[in-house]
Each structure stands twice: as C-alpha cells, then as structure tokens.
Amino acid sequence: MSLTRRNFLKTAGLTAGALGLGLQGLDFTSWAQEQQQAEVVKKPSLCNVCASHCGMWVYVKNDRIWKVTGHEENDRSQGRLCPRAHGGIDWVYDPYRLKRPLKRREDGDYAPVDWDQALDEIADKLREILEEEGPEKVFYAHNPRRTGVFYGNRLMHALNVSTICTHNAACNTARGRGFSATMGGVPSTDIANSRYLIFLGRNYGGGIRTSQLKALQAALRGETRIVCVDPRQNETAALADKWIPIQPGTDLALVLAMSQVIIKEGLYDEEFIEEYSVGFTDYAENLEDYTPEWAEELTDVPAETITTMARDLAAAAPASMVYPTWKGAFGCNYENSTETARAVACINALLGNINQQGGFFFYHGPETGSLDPEKHPAPSTPDTPRADGAGEKDEFPLATGHGLPHVLAERIREGRVKAGIVRHHNPVRNFPDYDHMKEGFGSLDLLVVCETQMSETAMVADYVLPECSFAEREEVIEARGGRRGTLAMRTRVIPKMYPHTRSYDEIVVELAERLGVGEYFNFSLDEANQAILEPYDISLEEFKEVGSMRVDLPQPEGVPEFNTPSGKFEFYSEEFERHGAPPVVGWIPPDTGLEFGKNEFRLVHGKEAFHSHTATANTPQLLQITKDYQTNRLWINADRAEELGLDDGDEVRISSEIYSDTTRVKLTQRIHPETVYYPSGYGNKTPHYRVAHKIDSLSPNDFVKYQKESIVGHAMVNEVIVTLEKA
Amino acid sequence: MSEKDKRTSRRDFLKKGAFLGTAAFLTGFGLQNLGINAENIDPDKRALLMDHSLCVECQACRLACQNENDFPYTIQSIKFKNRETGTYPEVDYHLSRWSCFHCSLAPCVEVCPVDAIYKSEQGMNTTAIEECVGCHQCVGACPYEVPQMQDEKMYKCNGCVHLLEQGKLPACVSTCPSYALDFGSQQEMAEKGAVRVEELKEKGEEAYLYGLEAQEGLGLLMVLRTSPDEFQLV
Numbered sequence: 001m002s003l004t005r006r007n008f009l010k011t012a013g014l015t016a017g018a019l020g021l022g023l024q025g026l027d028f029t030s031w032a033q034e035q036q037q038a039e040v041v042k043k044p045s046l047c048n049v050c051a052s053h054c055g056m057w058v059y060v061k062n063d064r065i066w067k068v069t070g071h072e073e074n075d076r077s078q079g080r081l082c083p084r085a086h087g088g089i090d091w092v093y094d095p096y097r098l099k100r101p102l103k104r105r106e107d108g109d110y111a112p113v114d115w116d117q118a119l120d121e122i123a124d125k126l127r128e129i130l131e132e133e134g135p136e137k138v139f140y141a142h143n144p145r146r147t148g149v150f151y152g153n154r155l156m157h158a159l160n161v162s163t164i165c166t167h168n169a170a171c172n173t174a175r176g177r178g179f180s181a182t183m184g185g186v187p188s189t190d191i192a193n194s195r196y197l198i199f200l201g202r203n204y205g206g207g208i209r210t211s212q213l214k215a216l217q218a219a220l221r222g223e224t225r226i227v228c229v230d231p232r233q234n235e236t237a238a239l240a241d242k243w244i245p246i247q248p249g250t251d252l253a254l255v256l257a258m259s260q261v262i263i264k265e266g267l268y269d270e271e272f273i274e275e276y277s278v279g280f281t282d283y284a285e286n287l288e289d290y291t292p293e294w295a296e297e298l299t300d301v302p303a304e305t306i307t308t309m310a311r312d313l314a315a316a317a318p319a320s321m322v323y324p325t326w327k328g329a330f331g332c333n334y335e336n337s338t339e340t341a342r343a344v345a346c347i348n349a350l351l352g353n354i355n356q357q358g359g360f361f362f363y364h365g366p367e368t369g370s371l372d373p374e375k376h377p378a379p380s381t382p383d384t385p386r387a388d389g390a391g392e393k394d395e396f397p398l399a400t401g402h403g404l405p406h407v408l409a410e411r412i413r414e415g416r417v418k419a420g421i422v423r424h425h426n427p428v429r430n431f432p433d434y435d436h437m438k439e440g441f442g443s444l445d446l447l448v449v450c451e452t453q454m455s456e457t458a459m460v461a462d463y464v465l466p467e468c469s470f471a472e473r474e475e476v477i478e479a480r481g482g483r484r485g486t487l488a489m490r491t492r493v494i495p496k497m498y499p500h501t502r503s504y505d506e507i508v509v510e511l512a513e514r515l516g517v518g519e520y521f522n523f524s525l526d527e528a529n530q531a532i533l534e535p536y537d538i539s540l541e542e543f544k545e546v547g548s549m550r551v552d553l554p555q556p557e558g559v560p561e562f563n564t565p566s567g568k569f570e571f572y573s574e575e576f577e578r579h580g581a582p583p584v585v586g587w588i589p590p591d592t593g594l595e596f597g598k599n600e601f602r603l604v605h606g607k608e609a610f611h612s613h614t615a616t617a618n619t620p621q622l623l624q625i626t627k628d629y630q631t632n633r634l635w636i637n638a639d640r641a642e643e644l645g646l647d648d649g650d651e652v653r654i655s656s657e658i659y660s661d662t663t664r665v666k667l668t669q670r671i672h673p674e675t676v677y678y679p680s681g682y683g684n685k686t687p688h689y690r691v692a693h694k695i696d697s698l699s700p701n702d703f704v705k706y707q708k709e710s711i712v713g714h715a716m717v718n719e720v721i722v723t724l725e726k727a
Numbered sequence: 728m729s730e731k732d733k734r735t736s737r738r739d740f741l742k743k744g745a746f747l748g749t750a751a752f753l754t755g756f757g758l759q760n761l762g763i764n765a766e767n768i769d770p771d772k773r774a775l776l777m778d779h780s781l782c783v784e785c786q787a788c789r790l791a792c793q794n795e796n797d798f799p800y801t802i803q804s805i806k807f808k809n810r811e812t813g814t815y816p817e818v819d820y821h822l823s824r825w826s827c828f829h830c831s832l833a834p835c836v837e838v839c840p841v842d843a844i845y846k847s848e849q850g851m852n853t854t855a856i857e858e859c860v861g862c863h864q865c866v867g868a869c870p871y872e873v874p875q876m877q878d879e880k881m882y883k884c885n886g887c888v889h890l891l892e893q894g895k896l897p898a899c900v901s902t903c904p905s906y907a908l909d910f911g912s913q914q915e916m917a918e919k920g921a922v923r924v925e926e927l928k929e930k931g932e933e934a935y936l937y938g939l940e941a942q943e944g945l946g947l948l949m950v951l952r953t954s955p956d957e958f959q960l961v
Contacts (some may be wrong), residue, residue: 007847067794070902080904087792205783205905213904217781221926235783238820241930245816609785621793621800625786628803637815669818 038062043493044071046478048470049084049091050612051143052076052209053478055486055548056085058471058493065089065471065494069649072287074548075486082208083610083622090619091469092497096688097452098466099498110464115500115510118463123514125446129419130159130515136384137418139163141405142425147475150528151508152423158379158517163387163417165403170431172331173400173714178341179324180400181573183349184563186324188482191294192218194358196316198309198343199228200251201329205235207607225264225316227309229254229301230329231604232635232677233670244309245672248602248718249590250299251329252340255322256587257295257303258310259347260287266315269352272569277349279572283584298594300672317351319358324348333718336588338398338711342573343585349569355556362560365481366551369534374603376523387417389713396713397579406431406706406715409440419446423504424456424467429456429614429685432704432715433658450507453618454688466501473503474525477532477543485551487536489529491544566653581711588705591719599644601676603656603722605700611681614699618689626682632697633666635677636724641667644724651727656703656720663698676722715725757804761921763936767944768914769831772850773886775897777824780927780934781907782814784809788899788908792826795887795898802875805899810957821953823960827852827873827884828938829946834868843881850913850946851886856874870961886946916948918953923950930940 040061046053046070055074059066068085070077091097101118102110129137140156142148144166156164168176179186189246191197192215204216219226220239228237229244229251233644237243246254263284273280292303292310299306313320322344325331353359373377388404388411389395396404405427411417420441428437434456441447442460449461458464467473475490504509509521528542536551543549563568565575577583592602610616610625615622624633626643634654636646646652648667653660654676663678671677683699704720789805798804805826812819833852835844843858844865861879866872874881887897895901900908909919920936927934927950937955938945951958 067791067898079901080748080906081787081791081902082904083785083787083790086787086794086902088796089794095925132907143801184842205785208783208785208904210904213783213785214906233818233820235785239783243816243818320954609787610790624800625789628806669813669815671815673815 011247015596021142021241021541034365035062040066044491044545044548045471046490047077047085047088048083048490049088049616050208051145053145053488054081054085054210055202055488056081056480060493063494065092070210071548072544073486073550075480075484075550076481077210080210080214082210082213083625084208084612084616086324087610087616087619087622091452092494094453094618096454096690097469097498098454098458098464098501099502100466102464104462106302110434111431115502118465119510119514122448122463123511126419126706127515129445130148133418134384135160135382136387137416139165139387139408139420140410140423141403141420142423142546143167143273143404143426146478147504148423150476151351151505152421154379154520155508155512155517157382158512158520159515160382160384162382162384163408164401165388165405165408167405167427167430168332168400168402168423169406169714170405170717171327172325173402173712174337174343174709175327175331176332176400176402177712178338179328180563181576182342182345182564183354184568186437188356188363189215189321189323189360190225190358191321191323192222194219194224194316194319194321196312196320197224197226198313198322199226199230199236199328200255200322200325200340201230202325203230203234203236203328203606205239206438206609207326208609219684225312230453231602231672231675232606234606236449244301244305247298247300247594248675249334249336249592250295250594252336252343252717253290253295253298254301254306255340255343255347256287256290256585257292257306258313258322259343259350260290261292261307261310262314262347262350263287265311265314266470267311268350269317272349272352272354272559276562277569277571278566279570279584283346283571286584286586299685313347313351316358318353318356320351321353322347324360332709332714332716335591335709335719336717337709337714339582339585339588346571346585349571354559356568361483361556363481363483364485364553364558366479366485366487366553367535368477368479368487368532370529371523371589372530376405377520379517379520387411398576398581398711399713404708404713406433406437407708407713409437410547410706412440412443418444420444421448421450422461423450426455426457426614428460429683429699430700430701432717433706434685434699434702436706450504453615454686455615456684456686459686459688465507466498467507468496468498468501468503472496472501474544475503475505476525477529479532481553484557485553485555486548487533487543487551488548489543491547507631554635576711591716592721596674596721599723599725600721601674601724602718603654603700603703603720604675604677604718605680606677607677608681611679614684615680616697617682617684617692617697620691623691623695630664630666631679632695633664635668635671636665637671637673637675638667638669639671645726653725654698654703654722655727656722658705659702661698661702663696676724761918761925763917763921764939767831767884767939768917769850769944770912770914771832772913772944772946773891773911774829774913774916774938774946774947774948775886775900776909776911776920776950778826778907778909778923779822779952780923780932780950782822782824783903783905785904787842787902787904791898791902792884795890796885798882799877802877804875804882804884808958810953812953812957821951821957822944823951823958824947824949825871825873826947827886828871828942829884829886830870830942831945832943834870835865835874838864838868840864847886847888847891849886849888849891851888851891852946853885853888854881854883856880856882913944913946913948920950927952
C-alpha cells in the first residue's frame with residue numbers, strides 16, 4: 001500500500017508515536033500501516049459552537065476526530081454544516097482546555113484541587129448562603145439548551161432558587177417580549193415561499209443557522225423579492241434584490257410609517273383584523289401622524305421608498321413578511337427595541353400572514369415522554385423573588401424569564417446577591433461594560449463556573465469546574481418542532497481526554513447530593529432519555545446509533561388561538577398598560593438621540609459566519625480566516641474616512657464615554673455615513689485564550705455603558721456614540 | 728427571427744424546461760440552445776459549479792476542504808476574491824471563488840518534474856503531495872496563482888478525487904450551507920450554470936458563466952454577478 005500524506009496524518013499522535021517506536025528499533029512503516037488500517041468510525045452528535053445544535057456525523061479514527069459532516073435527519077443541519085462546526089474540532093484539542101477543578105487562592109491565582117474538595121466546599125458555602133441569606137440571593141446563568149435546562153433548572157427548583165438567567169438580555173429579549181405581547185410567541189417563517197420579504201438587520205449569511213440558509217437560497221432562486229434594511233450592506237443584503245441603508249435605531253419609525261400607509265390605503269387583511277385581533281382601532285388612530293415623510297427625517301430612507309415597500313408588502317400578502325429577526329435590528333439593541341418588535345408583529349398582522357404559505361407559522365412540537373413522577377418526583381416551582389427583578393412588580397414586570405444578568409452585576413456590587421453558578425455562558429465578556437460585569441460577578445461570595453475553557457467569566461470565579469468537551473459526553477435528548485419535528489442527542493464520540501473532567505449532569509447530581517436534594521436526581525441520564533423516547537418505537541441504544549431522527553407532525557391550519565390573554569392578536573396590550581408601558585405601539589427615539597457632532601458615529605456590530613460569540617477567536621482554524629481577510633477592522637464609509645484623513649488599513653482611535661482603543665479601518669461604500677461597524681466575535685480579555693491574542697482586536701461591548709431599557713430591561717447593546725480620530 | 732424574438736423564445740423554452748424537470752430538459756436539448764460554447768466540453772470531465780448569486784462567503788467550503796484533506800489550516804485551498812463597485816447607497820459587492828480551476832490544458836501537470844500533479848480519471852488535476860519536491864515550478868506555471876507552498880510541499884484543491892471514487896461529492900459541495908456549489912459532469916454543470924445565468928438576467932441582473940473557454944475548459948465553472956474581467960480571470 002502507498003503511504004499518502006492524507007492517510008498518514010489521520011493517525012493519532014503520529015509524531016510522538018513514531019519517535020517512540022523508532023527509538024525501540026521497530027519498523028516504522030509497518031507501525032504506520034497498522035495505524036492507517038484502524039477503522040474510521042462515524043458517530044452522531046450535535047454541534048456545540050452555536051446554540052442551534054445542528055446534527056452532525058463525527059468521523060473518528062484511532063479515537064481522534066478527523067472531520068464532521070452534516071446529519072441528514074436533523075432539522076437544523078439537513079445534511080450541511082456551517083464553517084463553525086468544522087472549526088469547532090479545535091475546541092476539543094485546545095491544549096489550554098480546563099483539565100482539573102480550580103480554586104481561587106487569596107492572591108487571586110488559581111490552584112488545582114480535587115473534585116471532592118471542590119464540591120464539598122462549594123456545597124458548604126452554598127448551603128450557608130441559602131440558609132442564612134435565602135434562595136433569593138442565589139442565581140444560575142447559562143445558555144439555555146436541553147441538558148442545562150433539565151439538570152440545572154431542576155437543581156435550582158430543588159433549592160427554591162427563582163433566578164435563572166440566560167444570555168437573552170444581550171440577544172433577543174426585546175424581540176421575544178414584543179412578539180409574545182402581540183401574537184403570543186415568536187413564529188417560524190416560510191421565506192422560501194414568500195413573495196416579498198423585508199429583513200430588518202437580520203443577516204442569515206452572518207448569524208448562520210444552516211437550515212435558514214437553505215430557505216434563503218430557495219428564496220433567492222425563486223420568486224421572492226428580498227429587501228434588506230441595515231446600516232451596513234451585510235452578506236445577505238449583498239445578494240438581495242435591494243439594500244436599504246437606515247440610520248441605526250430608527251427601524252421603528254420605518255415600520256410605523258409602512259403600517260400607516262397600509263392602513264391609510266386600506267390594504268390590510270380586514271378579515272384577520274375583524275376575526276382574530278383586539279385593539280385595532282386604538283392602534284390605527286395612534287399611527288396617523290407616522291407618515292413616510294415623518295419617517296424619512298428619522299431613518300434617512302426616502303418617503304417614496306417607504307410607501308413603495310408598504311404597498312409591495314401588501315400586494316404580496318399573505319405571502320409576505322417583515323421578518324421577526326433574531327438579534328438583528330431590535331433583539332436587545334435600543335431603548336425602542338421592544339416597541340420595534342411589537343410594531344413588526346403588528347405590521348405582519350395587517351398582512352394576515354399567520355399560518356399562511358410564505359408567511360409566519362406556529363408549528364407543533366414532537367411528543368416526548370417524561371420520568372415517572374411517582375418514582376422520580378420533580379421539585380416544585382420556586383416561590384422566592386428573583387434577584388434580578390425580572391417579572392417582579394415595581395422592578396422589571398415585563399422582563400422575560402430569561403432574566404437580566406447585567407442587572408445582577410449591579411445588585412451583586414450592592415451586596416444584594418451572594419452566589420451563582422454559571423455554565424457554558426460568558427456574561428462578563430458578552431454583555432456591555434466589561435468593568436461593570438467583571439466587578440459585579442467578581443464580587444460574589446461564591447461564583448462557580450462550569451466550562452471547558454478559561455473564559456472571562458471563569459477568570460473571576462471562586463471555583464472553576466472543568467467539563468469534558470461536547471465530543472466526550474452524552475446529553476439529554478432535544479425535541480424540536482417545525483413542519484417536521486426532530487429528536488436529537490449528543491453521543492460520546494471519543495473517550496474522555498482528561499480524566500479529571502466531568503459532564504454537567506454528573507456535576508449537578510454530585511452537587512445535589514451534597515446539598516441534601518439528591519432525592520430529585522434518583523435516575524441516570526439513560527433513564528431520563530429512555531423516558532423521553534417512550535412514545536416512539538425506538539430503543540435508546542438504537543437512538544444513540546442514529547443521533548437524530550425526524551418526526552412527522554400535524555400541520556398548522558388556519559389562524560391559531562394566540563397565546564395571549566385574549567387568545568387573539570393584541571394590537572392593544574392591557575398587560576403593557578397595567579405596568580406603565582404604552583398599550584399601543586408608538587415612536588420612541590433611541591436613547592442617544594439622533595444628533596451627531598463632528599467625528600461622531602454610531603457603533604453597530606454583527607456576527608461573522610465563521611465566529612460564534614467571543615468563543616471561537618481562540619480556535620486557530622477559524623481565526624486564520626480573520627487573519628487572511630483582515631476582518632478585525634472597523635468598517636467606515638469611505639467618504640467619511642476621507643474627511644478624517646484615513647486610508648484603508650490606517651489606525652484609528654475609537655472612543656466612547658467609557659472606553660477608548662485603537663483599531664485599523666476598512667474603507668467601504670457599503671455602510672451608512674454616520675455608522676461604523678465592528679464584528680462582534682473578538683476582544684477576548686482572558687489571557688488563557690492564547691490564539692485569540694495573536695491578532696489585535698476589540699469588542700464593541702467595551703464601548704457601551706451599563707444601561708437598562710425601560711420596558712423589559714435589556715442591555716441596549718447598540719446605544720452608544722463613538723468618536724474617531726486618526727491614531 | 729429578430730434578436731429580441733430569439734431571446735424571448737429561449738426564455739420560454741427555459742421556463743418550459745424547468746417545468747418539465749431538469750433531467751428531461753437536459754437530455755432533450757443541447758448546449759447550443761443555451762448559447763453555450765460547447766467546443767471545449769469534455770464528456771469524460773467532471774466539474775464543480777460555483778454560483779456566486781447564492782454564496783454568503785461563510786468559508787464552510789474552505790474548512791471542510793482543509794479537514795477532509797488534512798491540509799494545514801494556513802493553506803487557503805479555497806479563497807475568495809471580492810470587488811466592491813458603485814458608491815453609497817448604490818453599491819454592489821461581488822465574489823469569485825479562487826481554487827484550482829482544474830484546467831483541461833493544465834500547465835502545472837506539464838511542468839511538474841516528478842509527476843506529482845496528474846490528471847485523475849475524472850479530469851481533476853490531482854496532487855500526490857508525498858511526491859512533491861517543492862520545486863515551485865507549478866507556482867510559476869499556473870495562470871491563476873493557485874498552488875500554495877508550505878514547508879516545501881504544494882497544496883491545492885484536488886477535487887476530492889478520493890471521495891469521487893467512493894461515489895461521494897467533494898467536501899466543499901456536501902457542506903455548503905448556501906447550496907451554492909454543485910458537482911457533476913462538465914456538460915451538466917455548464918447547462919445548469921447557463922440556466923442560472925438566464926434566470927438572473929431575466930430578473931434584470933448582470934450574470935456570466937465562466938470557465939468554458941479558458942485553458943480549453945475548466946473543471947471549476949462559476950456563475951458570476953460581474954464580468955470575469957473584474958477579477959482578472961483569464
């Protein structure tokens with residue numbers, strides 16, 4: 001047989017092995033042949049690089065991951081994978097992974113400790129705080145996926161802790177609340193069959209969910225006219241029929257004005273309004289002054305364009321939509337983001353596009369079983385107040401259950417919160433105002449971080465508990481709805497690389513036993529998964545072989561009963577009114593206003609397709625793309641740059657009221673003149689991300705001060721003005 | 728028939744073809760009907776088709792290629808050139824994939840002194856990296872500046888011939904989340920590319936099919952949204 005380089009490299013630990021054997025005088029060629037002939041095993045898993053958890057096949061040879069491919073029977077991947085899934089292999093083989101439990105010493109450094117010591121000390125301290133200060137002084141924060149919810153929330157419920165936070169207040173809290181207040185939830189979309197589609201800041205090509213890109217290409221190949229509204233010509237806008245640049249923070253004005261045109265010209269779906277909505281009259285009356293001419297002044301979008309967009313939306317209805325976004329232009333960006341979300345929900349109601357081909361859909365979810373409550377009683381829902389004020393009267397009554405980690409940081413500093421557990425989540429880096437978050441989370445009496453890498457949040461923990469990587473652990477089965485449903489799970493594809501790492505379910509169960517609530521965890525992970533699969537004719541062993549499985553579901557038909565207090569679409573929200581928020585949607589300006597001094601710009605950010613949050617700048621393969629294309633630069637309108645005496649690649653000093661840094665600029669015509677843009681995947685402050693530090697970069701979060709939006713309390717991540725000067 | 732009538736009839740014909748299904752359409756009609764220069768089409772040659780009206784430049788292809796082939800991550804076996812044209816707000820952004828074009832007339836194969844680059848059965852220009860002596864002759868010979876040297880070895884796209892032999896698609900094609908990549912016979916890809924160019928033109932967009940003339944025909948065909956000249960494509 002010939003020894004090609006390709007086969008050669010696929011052997012595990014070849015260099016070290018070959019050297020060792022060479023010294024013993026063995027025949028290298030026969031050894032290498034033996035290694036090559038090891039079988040390539042294909043095992044199912046779920047990607048862990050973003051929260052979409054695409055199904056994938058992991059190819060393993062000699063217990064080492066070689067490559068990944070998309071799982072065909074999974075709703076998110078549908079046989080394909082985005083770049084991050086491929087690059088995520090680097091995470092597993094990062095030499096600086098956490099390998100032992102760490103405890104912070106008096107001098108601030110960390111010392112390795114054994115698991116029993118770490119868990120005993122954590123349990124003792126946590127029990128002391130729970131007993132002396134109460135469960136309302138304790139929180140849990142994580143990226144909410146199935147295993148973290150099932151095990152983590154169950155532990156918190158057992159301890160009567162209400163404060164369970166996610167990253168959402170720096171992601172899509174406003175979007176979520178705006179849609180739940182009006183149509184009872186965030187719908188799925190059918191863009192492939194849409195005839196007219198407006199994206200507000202949502203960029204399928206940057207914030208990739210693989211299945212959504214499939215729908216985008218169908219739309220691009222088909223009859224869909226796609227309009228992208230964004231201060232920057234993002235990757236989707238570059239392919240779309242039309243890019244409409246907008247003054248950041250004014251999407252609300254655009255949507256209000258389009259709605260006004262649709263109502264004034266009588267282009268809305270009267271039957272939907274009549275039969276399935278409440279509060280239309282109040283809403284319509286409130287819109288009267290929001291003319292396209294009024295909106296042009298605020299948005300920089302010509303009135304004529306606004307009118308045309310409104311008419312085109314209505315003409316294509318119900319196979320048309322203003323896309324419900326994710327983070328995009330109004331997930332958590334501005335003072336007016338919740339109202340922007342509500343306005344977007346309302347204009348879609350005018351189009352009558354709910355459960356209509358080419359519009360929105362509320363799909364069903366797959367049936368799943370659960371543990372026998374007689375044998376495995378679940379703890380009751382906590383009755384203590386939340387530490388972050390989310391959902392609490394006189395605090396943030398309209399905030400969502402995803403909570404407010406940035407508010408927690410303030411309350412920790414005030415001594416009102418004492419202990420927390422953070423898992424696979426990095427609020428210190430990924431919320432605005434680094435010092436605020438770092439000092440906040442660093443001031444807890446007890447912070448426990450469960451991680452695979454030494455993140456910025458782990459850097460301020462009292463104990464860091466090392467998880468094994470996603471490739472080395474099994475997890476709870478996920479069930480997702482849609483036109484077709486999916487059941488999917490992560491299986492163990494390689495043996496544990498470091499003996500002193502543990503999976504999250506193991507950590508939670510160990511802690512629960514030490515905290516005296518082990519009775520709620522009297523089952524194995526396999527038993528929990530067997531229970532989930534109970535309605536299906538497949539054993540857990542068989543399921544672990546396939547990893548992902550499609551499930552046929554009933555199709556949504558007709559207008560559903562909405563999950564709102566009235567059961568109808570709510571143009572008028574009594575709940576908002578009750579809590580002092582506007583009952584019908586109207587204009588609210590961005591907090592920074594819309595006046596700019598000389599050299600002042602709005603700083604916006606967005607995802608690159610090849611990075612996920614701030615976690616992947618530390619992977620060599622993905623960071624190499626940043627280096628090759630020099631994407632760690634500030635986008636600035638070329639004409640404005642000329643005024644400032646800047647050439648492409650020049651260093652510039654960028655300053656806000658709380659922070660100043662330098663970076664290189666990318667000159668382009670693809671951005672609004674009063675806007676600068678920087679990708680959001682960089683600016684790691686942890687020295688343990690050695691790869692990430694090989695480039696100069698910054699994080700847009702550093703420039704944004706700690707602040708809270710008025711309705712739901714989100715972090716307003718784009719409410720910032722920066723000044724630029726040549727460095 | 729006037730020039731305009733000819734266009735109309737071709738369009739009607741295309742629509743009908745799409746309606747009847749691509750397979751029937753392709754077997755029933757020839758390349759000439761699509762306005763394609765069929766002179767260089769090699770019936771035994773296979774080809775990639777890259778559709779830049781769908782690509783979001785996510786780089787999944789590059790990563791899948793590196794992993795599949797065990798290339799160092801610093802090797803840009805697939806890269807993208809871009810062009811920005813126009814001024815704000817009427818600005819366009821265009822891409823062109825840049826990887827081995829698998830020329831039918833392949834100077835790299837000709838110049839390699841140790842026959843490390845050879846034509847596969849599928850017409851892909853393939854490298855036996857272990858044979859490469861790092862002489863750089865292919866680098867000088869390539870009209871597209873494709874071969875990349877690292878540690879005295881040359882790396883480039885080999886068309887994933889090892890996967891083709893198993894009846895599988897190249898790694899870049901099977902991962903592409905934008906479905907911008909396709910693979911098949913050179914003739915089939917030329918036809919699909921030409922149909923797509925027509926669709927885009929019907930929408931009033933600029934579109935070109937590149938790769939049927941250069942180097943006696945390429946194994947990487949591209950649907951481009953701006954002239955190949957913009958990218959200095961030979």
